[in-house]
Amino acid sequence: MTRIFHRILLAIPTLFGISVVAFALVHIMPGSPVDALVPPDATADVRAQVIHSFGLDKPLPVQYGLWLLNALHGNFGISMGMRVPVNQLLGQAIENTLILAVAAAVFGFLAGTVLGIISSLNQGNWIDRFVSAIGLVGVSVPAYWFAMIMVILFSVKLGWLPTSGMYSQGQQGNVLDLLGHLIIPAISLGITSVGVTSRMVRASFIQVIQQDFVLALRAKGLERRMILWHWLRNAAPPILTVTGLELGYLLGGSILIETIFAWPGLGGLLNGAIGLRDMPVIQAGILLIGTMFVVINIFVDFANARVDPRIQRT
Amino acid sequence: MKKWIKMNFPGIAATAVALMVVGCGSSVTSGTSTNLSVTKVGSGGILTIGATFSNLPNMDVVPDQGYEGRRFVGNQLYDPLIKENPNTNEFDMDLAKSFKTTDMKVWTFQLRPGVKFQDGSPWNAQAAMFNLDRILNKDSKYYDPTVAALITGRTKEIASYKALDDMTLQITLKEPDSFFESDLTQILFASPTAIEKYGNAEYQNHPVGTGPFKVSKAILRQELDLVPNKDYWAGSPKLDELILKPMPDPSTRLAAILSGQIDWAEVPPTESIPQLKQKGYQVLTKPYPHVWEVIPDMSKAPFNDKRVREAFIEAINRKAMSDQLLNGAANPADGPMFPGSTYYSKNAPTYPYNLANAKKLLAEAGYSKGVNVTINMPTSGSGNMWPGPMSEFIQEQEAKVGIHVTIHQYDWNQILTQQRAGFTGPLKDANGLIFSSAPGTLLGDLETSFVLPEPNGSDIMGYDNPQLDKIVTEAKASTDPAERDKLLAEGWGIVQTDIPWLTIVHDLNLRVLNPKVQGFVTPSSWFADLTTVWVEK
Numbered sequence: 134m135t136r137i138f139h140r141i142l143l144a145i146p147t148l149f150g151i152s153v154v155a156f157a158l159v160h161i162m163p164g165s166p167v168d169a170l171v172p173p174d175a176t177a178d179v180r181a182q183v184i185h186s187f188g189l190d191k192p193l194p195v196q197y198g199l200w201l202l203n204a205l206h207g208n209f210g211i212s213m214g215m216r217v218p219v220n221q222l223l224g225q226a227i228e229n230t231l232i233l234a235v236a237a238a239v240f241g242f243l244a245g246t247v248l249g250i251i252s253s254l255n256q257g258n259w260i261d262r263f264v265s266a267i268g269l270v271g272v273s274v275p276a277y278w279f280a281m282i283m284v285i286l287f288s289v290k291l292g293w294l295p296t297s298g299m300y301s302q303g304q305q306g307n308v309l310d311l312l313g314h315l316i317i318p319a320i321s322l323g324i325t326s327v328g329v330t331s332r333m334v335r336a337s338f339i340q341v342i343q344q345d346f347v348l349a350l351r352a353k354g355l356e357r358r359m360i361l362w363h364w365l366r367n368a369a370p371p372i373l374t375v376t377g378l379e380l381g382y383l384l385g386g387s388i389l390i391e392t393i394f395a396w397p398g399l400g401g402l403l404n405g406a407i408g409l410r411d412m413p414v415i416q417a418g419i420l421l422i423g424t425m426f427v428v429i430n431i432f433v434d435f436a437n438a439r440v441d442p443r444i445q446r447t
Numbered sequence: 448m449k450k451w452i453k454m455n456f457p458g459i460a461a462t463a464v465a466l467m468v469v470g471c472g473s474s475v476t477s478g479t480s481t482n483l484s485v486t487k488v489g490s491g492g493i494l495t496i497g498a499t500f501s502n503l504p505n506m507d508v509v510p511d512q513g514y515e516g517r518r519f520v521g522n523q524l525y526d527p528l529i530k531e532n533p534n535t536n537e538f539d540m541d542l543a544k545s546f547k548t549t550d551m552k553v554w555t556f557q558l559r560p561g562v563k564f565q566d567g568s569p570w571n572a573q574a575a576m577f578n579l580d581r582i583l584n585k586d587s588k589y590y591d592p593t594v595a596a597l598i599t600g601r602t603k604e605i606a607s608y609k610a611l612d613d614m615t616l617q618i619t620l621k622e623p624d625s626f627f628e629s630d631l632t633q634i635l636f637a638s639p640t641a642i643e644k645y646g647n648a649e650y651q652n653h654p655v656g657t658g659p660f661k662v663s664k665a666i667l668r669q670e671l672d673l674v675p676n677k678d679y680w681a682g683s684p685k686l687d688e689l690i691l692k693p694m695p696d697p698s699t700r701l702a703a704i705l706s707g708q709i710d711w712a713e714v715p716p717t718e719s720i721p722q723l724k725q726k727g728y729q730v731l732t733k734p735y736p737h738v739w740e741v742i743p744d745m746s747k748a749p750f751n752d753k754r755v756r757e758a759f760i761e762a763i764n765r766k767a768m769s770d771q772l773l774n775g776a777a778n779p780a781d782g783p784m785f786p787g788s789t790y791y792s793k794n795a796p797t798y799p800y801n802l803a804n805a806k807k808l809l810a811e812a813g814y815s816k817g818v819n820v821t822i823n824m825p826t827s828g829s830g831n832m833w834p835g836p837m838s839e840f841i842q843e844q845e846a847k848v849g850i851h852v853t854i855h856q857y858d859w860n861q862i863l864t865q866q867r868a869g870f871t872g873p874l875k876d877a878n879g880l881i882f883s884s885a886p887g888t889l890l891g892d893l894e895t896s897f898v899l900p901e902p903n904g905s906d907i908m909g910y911d912n913p914q915l916d917k918i919v920t921e922a923k924a925s926t927d928p929a930e931r932d933k934l935l936a937e938g939w940g941i942v943q944t945d946i947p948w949l950t951i952v953h954d955l956n957l958r959v960l961n962p963k964v965q966g967f968v969t970p971s972s973w974f975a976d977l978t979t980v981w982v983e984k
Contacts, residue, residue, distance in 0.1 A: 164860035168867050170511075170593075172600040173905045174895050179603075180902075183596045214511055215502060216593065216651055217667065225667055281698055289705045296702040299669060302495070302690060392501070395694045397668035405501045408828075410860050 137435050144427050151423035152204070156197050158419065159412045166213050166410040187213060187412075200416065209417035214409040219417045222402060227384075227421065229299065230398035232311070233391075234383035236319035241326025242376050245271075248327065249334025256339060264331065271328025277389040280321035284393075287317060297395040318394045322387055326379045333375045337368040370437045377433035384429070385422045491685030491981030494964065497709040501695035503671050506654040506662065508578070508635040509597040513829035514885065514973040515713070517633070519691050522974055523673060525635035525656035528556055528575075528616075529628060531888075533970035536789060538628060542570060542636060542657065543616075551623040551926050556616045562680045564638035565661040572610035577639035579608050579618075581647075591647045601630040623924045625931045626890035633889075659684045659978045668693065684978040685966065704728070710961040710982060717774040717833070717957070727962050732955035733969045734778060734785040736887040739832050741822060741841075741879040741949040744870040746909035749820065750878055754812040755850075756946040758805040760798045762848040768840055769952055773833065777952035782943030783886040783896075785953045787971075789932055790887045792940025805848045817849030820878040828859030830883040832954055838881060841951070869907030879949065886939075888973055890931070893938050894919045897947060910947035 167183055184190050188199070203210065209219035245268075252264040288296040295301065295314050304310040341347065341364055350360050384399075391401040399418065406414035496519065504516030508525060522530075528543040540546075543556040562570040580587035582595040583602055595602075606621045620627060641655035654662055657680065660673035671691040675684040692709060694700045700712035701719050705726075715723065724730050741759070743750035750756055765779030781797040784790050809815065824838050825831050842852045855877070857865070865873045866882060874880060886892050895904040897912075898919050915938055922934035942948070960967065963983040968976065 163873070164858070164864045168863045169860050171596050173867060174600040174603075174891075174899075174903060175596060176599065176603060177902055179596050179599045182592055186592045186596075211648070214505075216505055216507070216648070222667070281702075284698075284702045289702055292706060296706045296708050297694060297699045298692065298708070302493070302670075305666065392696045393699055395669075395692065395696070395699055401501060401695075402668070408858065408860055 136438065137431070140431050140434055144431060147427055148424060151427075152201055152420055153197075155416045155419035155423065156200060159410065159415045160193060162410070164410050166412055169409040169411075170213060189412075204417070204420065210413035212406070212411055212414050214406070214411045214414075219413045222414060223399070223417055223421060226397065226399045226402040229396060230384060230391075230400065233315065233318055233322060233387075233396055233398055234380065236315050237323035237383050238326060238376070238380045239323075240319055241323035241330055241379060244323070244327045245330025246334050246372070248331035250338060252331065252335040253338035253342065261335075265335070268328045268331040268335070271324050271326075271331070273328070274324060276321050276325060276387070277393055279324055280317065280390060280393050283317045283321055297393070299396060318390055318396055321393075322383065322390045326376075326383070329375060329379060330372065333372055334368070337371050338364070341368040366440055369440045373433055373436055373440070377429050377436075381426045381429045384425050491687055492963075492984060493688040493690065494686050494711060494977075494980060494982050495690040495692065495709040496711040497692050497694040497700040497703050497713065499695060499697075499700075499713050500693050502668050503665065503691065503693055505651055506665070507591075507594055507651040508582075508637050508656075509594050511597075514888075515829070518974050520671070521635055522658065523660040523689070523977060524654050524658045524662065525637065526658050527632050527635050529631045531629065531632045531972060531974065533972035533974040533976050534968045536971055538632070542575075549926065551625045551627070551924065552620050554618045554620070554627065555611070556618070558614045558616060559680060560614060562657055563678055564640070564655050564657050565676055565678075566638050566641055566655045568638050568640040570636070570657055571613050572616050573613075574639050575616045575636060576608065576610050577642075578634075578636045579605075581637075581642070582634075583608070589642055589647060594647075598634060601633045604630070623926075625923055625925050625928065626894070628928070629888075629890040660689055663688070679978070682978070685981040686977070689977060704959060704961065707961070710964050712959050714957050715959050717772075717776045720774040720776065720957075723959050729960040729962060729964065731958050731960065731967075731969045732776060733971050734787055734953055735956050735971045735973060736785065736788065736885050737830060737883065737954040737956065737973070738780055738783050738785070738886060738948075738950050739777070739837070739883045739952050739954060740780075740783070740881075741951065742866070742882050743879045743908060743947070743949055744874070744877065745947060746870060747878070749812065749814060749818045750949075752812045753946060754808040755814065755818070756949055757798060758808040758812075758848060759845065759850060759949050760946070760951075761801045761808075762805040762850065763841055763844045763951060764800045765952055766800065768837065772836060772840055773952070776955050776957040777832070778955060780950040780953045782939065782946075782950055783884065783948055784936075784939045784943065788887055790893075790936045790939045792936045792943065795940035795943035798946075802848060809848060809850070814849065817851060819851045819853065821853045821855060821876060822879040822881060823855045823857055823862065823865060823874065823877045824881040825859045825862040826856050828862065830885070830954070831859070831881075832883065832952075834881055837951070866905065866907065867901065869901050870909070874907075883954070884948075885973060887935075890935065893935055893942070894923070897938075897942055906947075908947045910945065912941060912945055915941045915945075 167180055171180055171183055188196060211218055212222055215222065248264050248267060252261045255261040284296050287294045294317055299311060299314050300307065301310050347360065347364060350363060388400040388404045391398045392404065403415060403418045406418065498515060498519055500512040500515055504510040504512040504520045506520055506524065510516035510521040526541045528541060529538050530541040532539045542559055542562065544559040546554055546556045548554045558570065558572060558575065564570060581589045581591055582598050583605060584590055604620045604624050604627055606619050608616065608618045611617050635656065638655035641653060642650050645653050659676055659679045661676045662671065663674040664672040673689040675686060677683045694703060697714060697716045701715040703709045704712040720730055743756060745751050769775065769777040769779055778785065782795060824834050826834065838854050842854060845852050862880065866880060884896065886896065897906055897910055898904065898916055900906045918934050918938045922931045922938065925931040925934060964980060965983055966979045966981050968979065970976065
């Protein structure tokens, strides 16, 4: 338990670091939100007025202090471009990304685990080679290309699934309609995870199966089901770690997949915000993604410690 | 009889009733008329448009997302006093029934009677004053600094404004400015009642204008549902519903229209043009003010020499670029203005593809052994077409005459910053900047782009031609719109002669419609009239 407590304590300086980076990055990158907003023939006076209204004329440390203070109170300001509170934008975007990311992660984890187990049970024969090939393709294929192929096949040619968006007209909130819209993006986004997970699962399982305890369990005459259980627990930590990382990446939102499917998530929001140098949105977005990574990592550590008591002792 | 002001009757087909325009000496007055035909209201079906923006535009009176935001949202929700007719490119009276100015300094508008905002509140001089106060009067309760800044380019000539009576508005400019007429087309009017009710910050989520469509539902970043304003002063649109979907990726829009998810796709991938035509889709293209150019640094070698600029253009087979690389989505350009535009000068020289002449010009300029140039390019961005393949095409073509082009890529926002600061700032190591422009959409564009240096304009080239300056000054002060347009055409002709922009192609406003979409007139403008459109069942 102390270990988890330590991890949480350690997260505080990490989060502080993320906040500095999130704030500094948007000021370091060339370009300016004012140039994106104000017409080229605006007078210097008007530009100054806009810069002032966004508080960009204050010294940077002061801007950072104010921003951090507001952020700690859960207030991330108002989007410069869209003029909507950042909380509202991010809240909705993270919800949409969460739907897509969880679907993709579940698909990636399940398909990857099943393929990995099949592979490891058939180590060396043609089934293993075939499944490994699928894994390799999964890791290597560009998700945006795979996405377009899926759309061409299942939406344009066969007409089974919608091409983009989250809901059909007037179907907002209809779960079945959402699921229909979710299938292709989730598979396209999860395909890399399938590759990564299946290869991880295969390697981890093969490694564990060669260990002495498996032989000992067999020698003791344990049921196959029970052996599998011990086996799984021992093989789980690296798989959990990888899945956690994958989920972290997925939660950051995929700019490519979200753009291709016009999915209103975090990746697309940040991409648009970067183009406009919409500082409040970018800063809050980076902070949010960074925080999610930290939190997921803590969870993974915690889960690993539960599955494998050895980790707690180290 | 001057033709430059006409009435616009959305919903009336070809028999647009030309309106009586009385020109008395140097004074310009426009009259009015009533809607003569009753348009069918509603039952025109649902039209779903896949737009190129990644977020729904801001719904306040100055939409973001460039002219596309104005096209699909601003101009649908709101009206200006005078609007540009997207089909004729002439100025039509809108929320003003007529106006009068004798000196292009004091403009008096008779407001259109009987018009109501979509919340039922009346359109009158008080409403107009409220809106002008919101963007011009820092002391007014509802002054909004951001909205004011966004529209500043159109309002900076305004010195004062007042209501002469309930239906008469007078705007006085700082100096005579005939270009103000097109500035007026971009100043849109919102319901004061709605702004008072929701406040400046919240208003954009509850927009209320006088325009042909009103908002029924807005789902942040996903969908905007508009329904016809049945009380629209010029007759209700035919559609039952208009749905806008942000689809930033061209392939997404293509897949969506092919699968029937949308009826209308803005700018699909050009490779798909032959396939779409073959399948019976309406592939629409038409010249409109949209040019793709290299902005050269004329203050240093080699683009300080006009011969090099001419050679640069003539070395590019712009016909092949338009027809083959872009599958007909563009036309070759000889200057900023497209042939057929009011402001196109027939006397200006053209620069057909001519390798021999390009080489000769380069040799005369002292570059017979070749010359290196560095050009900065945006990777994407509003109106920038397909910068990657287009710039590679240019690179390959220029190499044939000995111009060795190095391309540096930047994201759109950095290019905007570079274009604002010019060749003395972040562009100092570059010889040119790939950019796109909408020359002539506003009457003041000639002055802004080629006469006024930064920060009041965007003449970052270091271009200076006193003859052009004189013509612009005359046009600006002209009290006769016909004469003004003639002078402007002459001015654009001078620009085409001097080549301060290396114009490459004119974009053709590519969009594709499902064959069921009827009644749409392909505009020669950035904007579009959606009131005449319906969708076959």
